[in-house]
Every structure is written in C-alpha cells, then in structure tokens.
Amino acid sequence: MPRLSFYVLKQLAGPTALFTLLLTAVIWLTQSLHLLDLVINRGQSAPTFLYLTLLLLPSLLVILLPVAFFAGALYALSRLNADSELVVMWASGYSRAQLAVPVFIAALLTMALTYLCGLYLMPLGQRLMKDKVLDIRADIGTAIFNPGEFNTPVKGLTVFIRDLTSDGDIKGVLVHDNRNARRPITYLAEGGQLVQTPVGARLIMSKGTIEQSDAGGARLSMLKFDRYVFDLDQFASPQRFTERAASERYLSELFWPSSKHLTDKVRAIYLAEGHNRLASPLYCLTFALIALAAVTRGRRGRGAHALRLTIASLLAVGLRIAGYGLQGFTANHPFWNILLYLLPLLGAAAALAVLMGFDPEEMLQRRRAATVTEAAA
Numbered sequence: 001m002p003r004l005s006f007y008v009l010k011q012l013a014g015p016t017a018l019f020t021l022l023l024t025a026v027i028w029l030t031q032s033l034h035l036l037d038l039v040i041n042r043g044q045s046a047p048t049f050l051y052l053t054l055l056l057l058p059s060l061l062v063i064l065l066p067v068a069f070f071a072g073a074l075y076a077l078s079r080l081n082a083d084s085e086l087v088v089m090w091a092s093g094y095s096r097a098q099l100a101v102p103v104f105i106a107a108l109l110t111m112a113l114t115y116l117c118g119l120y121l122m123p124l125g126q127r128l129m130k131d132k133v134l135d136i137r138a139d140i141g142t143a144i145f146n147p148g149e150f151n152t153p154v155k156g157l158t159v160f161i162r163d164l165t166s167d168g169d170i171k172g173v174l175v176h177d178n179r180n181a182r183r184p185i186t187y188l189a190e191g192g193q194l195v196q197t198p199v200g201a202r203l204i205m206s207k208g209t210i211e212q213s214d215a216g217g218a219r220l221s222m223l224k225f226d227r228y229v230f231d232l233d234q235f236a237s238p239q240r241f242t243e244r245a246a247s248e249r250y251l252s253e254l255f256w257p258s259s260k261h262l263t264d265k266v267r268a269i270y271l272a273e274g275h276n277r278l279a280s281p282l283y284c285l286t287f288a289l290i291a292l293a294a295v296t297r298g299r300r301g302r303g304a305h306a307l308r309l310t311i312a313s314l315l316a317v318g319l320r321i322a323g324y325g326l327q328g329f330t331a332n333h334p335f336w337n338i339l340l341y342l343l344p345l346l347g348a349a350a351a352l353a354v355l356m357g358f359d360p361e362e363m364l365q366r367r368r369a370a371t372v373t374e375a376a377a
Contacts, residue, residue: 016072
C-alpha cells in the first residue's frame with residue numbers, strides 16, 4: 001500500500017473509533033437503564049449489572065458501526081480537504097481512485113466487524129442476557145438481602161431484615177404474606193438464615209411468632225416457634241420455556257427454524273430479521289461512496305462544501321431509516337426481502353454516479369438555462 005494510502009487509512013481510523021465509542025456510550029447508557037430497576041429490586045451486585053449491560057453491546061454495534069464509520073469517514077476526508085491536503089495529493093499524482101482504496105479498506109473492516117456482531121455476537125449476547133434475567137427473577141432469596149429496608153420482591157410479600165452479619169446470619173426478621181388479603185400472615189423472628197437447598201431457597205427463622213387474623217381482622221391468632229422454615233421458592237417467577245425471539249436466533253435458525261409449530265407470520269419475521277442482518281453491513285460500502293462523493297466532487301467553496309456534506313448526511317440517515325422501515329414491511333410481505341439488499345445498492349450506485357462525473361447541480365443549471373432560452377424565444 002502506498003504511503004499516502006496508509007496515511008489516509010490512519011486518518012480514517014481515529015475519527016471512526018471515536019464516533020463508535022461516543023455513540024455506543026450514549027446509547028448503551030440509555031438502554032441499560034431499564035435493567036437498573038431489575039438489578040436494584042432483586043438485590044443484585046454491580047458486576048451483575050455490568051455483565052448484563054455488556055451483553056447489550058453487540059446488538060448496539062450492529063446498528064451503530066455503519067453510522068459511526070460514515071461520520072468518521074466524512075469528518076476525516078473533510079479535514080483533509082479543509083487543510084488542502086487533498087489538493088497536494090492531486091498535484092502529486094494521487095488519484096481519486098487511489099484515495100478510494102484506503103476508504104474501502106476501512107469500510108470492509110467495519111463491514112466484517114458488523115457481520116461478526118450481527119451473525120454471532122448479537123444472538124449470543126441476547127440469549128445470555130435473557131437466561132440471566134430469568135435466573136435473577138427466579139432467585140427470590142437474593143432479592144430480600146437489603147438490611148434496614150422493606151423489600152417487596154414479588155406482589156404480596158414484604159420482607160424486612162434488620163441486620164446481616166458477615167457470617168450470613170440474619171438479625172431481626174419480619175415477613176408479611178398478604179397474598180390472601182382477607183387472612184394476612186405475619187412472621188416475626190429474632191434471627192434466621194437463608195439457605196439454598198436442592199429444591200429452592202428457604203428462610204430458616206428462629207425464636208419467633210406467626211400472627212394471622214381472620215376475615216375482617218376481628219380475631220388474631222398467634223403461634224410461637226423455636227425454628228420455622230419458610231419456603232421462598234413459592235414466590236419465584238417460573239422459568240417458562242418460550243421460543244427464542246428473532247434477535248436471539250443465529251442465521252441458520254432464522255432461515256431454517258427447527259420448530260414445526262411456527263405460524264407464517266412468525267416465519268416471515270424470522271426471514272426479515274435474517275435478510276436484514278445480511279444486508280445491513282452493506283451500508284458501510286454505500287456510506288464510503290457517499291462520503292467520497294460529498295468531499296471530492298462538486299464545486300469548491302465553503303458554502304458549496306457545507307451543502308454537499310449536509311445533503312450527504314441526510315441521504316445516509318434517510319437510507320438507514322428506510323432500511324429499518326423496509327424490515328418492518330418485509331416482515332409482512334416476505335416476497336419483498338430483496339429490497340433490503342437493493343436499497344443500499346441503489347444508494348451506492350447514486351454515489352458512484354456522482355464520483356464518475358455526474359453532477360446534479362450542473363444538470364439543474366442546464367435545465368434552467370434551457371427553460372429561460374425557450375421562454376425568451
């Protein structure tokens with residue numbers, strides 16, 4: 001690779017990495033907030049929250065990598081143009097075709113990373129996250145370990161623990177079972193321990209009382225105990241097996257699902273998801289051509305250059321939004337899945353035409369001149 005091409009490639013790498021980091025950080029923070037309530041309410045640790053949010057990254061990168069590459073390429077090429085480095089390159093014999101080589105190398109690398117995320121890392125991350133969330137919801141024992149607070153891990157159950165020693169012993173326990181609002185039961189104990197048994201979580205309370213009122217609260221019965229085993233697993237959310245969602249399936253499972261009980265609607269959704277994963281990385285090549293056309297073609301001048309950058313950005317954003325719209329359309333009309341591939345290819349063809357010399361501004365000026373001439377005649 002010529003030194004100039006290697007130099008351009010380095011100029012592309014920095015902004016692309018920066019935009020990827022910034023966009024991912026912003027979206028990652030907003031998307032991870034919905035997991036925060038689950039982690040806090042279930043008494044999970046910070047590493048668990050970090051693990052869950054990291055599993056979100058591949059699904060975000062599938063969306064953000066092509067966009068970040070376009071922003072990075074447009075910025076890097078515009079800076080080279082603004083610093084007159086492109087003029088020096090043209091004067092030294094470096095052609096537009098040679099400039100396109102490092103840009104396409106960067107696009108291909110980004111496209112490969114997008115394929116890696118979309119075809120393997122995203123479904124893997126979605127599966128692991130769903131399984132972990134189900135485990136957290138089923139782990140009722142961990143949800144009550146917040147000393148000094150009234151915890152409501154599930155509807156109808158309130159647990160209060162006064163203190164928790166380093167040995168795992170509980171000091172001061174209150175459990176209020178209000179599943180049957182007409183006959184609530186309250187357990188009070190001086191201490192206890194949480195024990196994980198082969199059949200689920202058990203709270204072993206020691207030296208306490210069980211208080212239960214009858215309907216209307218007119219009569220209260222009390223029973224003292226030295227040791228009482230309270231089954232916490234009865235409140236756990238059942239882990240029901242469900243069909244894997246489209247985002248959790250690998251490509252082969254989307255195109256050739258093993259289940260024979262899927263409806264035509266679900267199969268169409270799977271097909272749209274599979275074709276979208278194959279088509280989305282193609283936008284990297286399209287965006288490379290749009291960035292090259294915006295910077296290297298057209299009239300010189302700050303105003304004209306800014307206009308081309310604006311049009312290029314709107315075109316790239318419009319193409320990407322249209323792509324997601326098409327995915328929803330093809331989920332209802334599987335015959336048109338080919339459009340998911342044609343859209344980025346049409347955008348690439350339009351940008352390539354501009355690179356090859358087609359000038360829409362000049363064409364409009366010619367039409368206006370022809371119209372004026374005809375009117376004068």
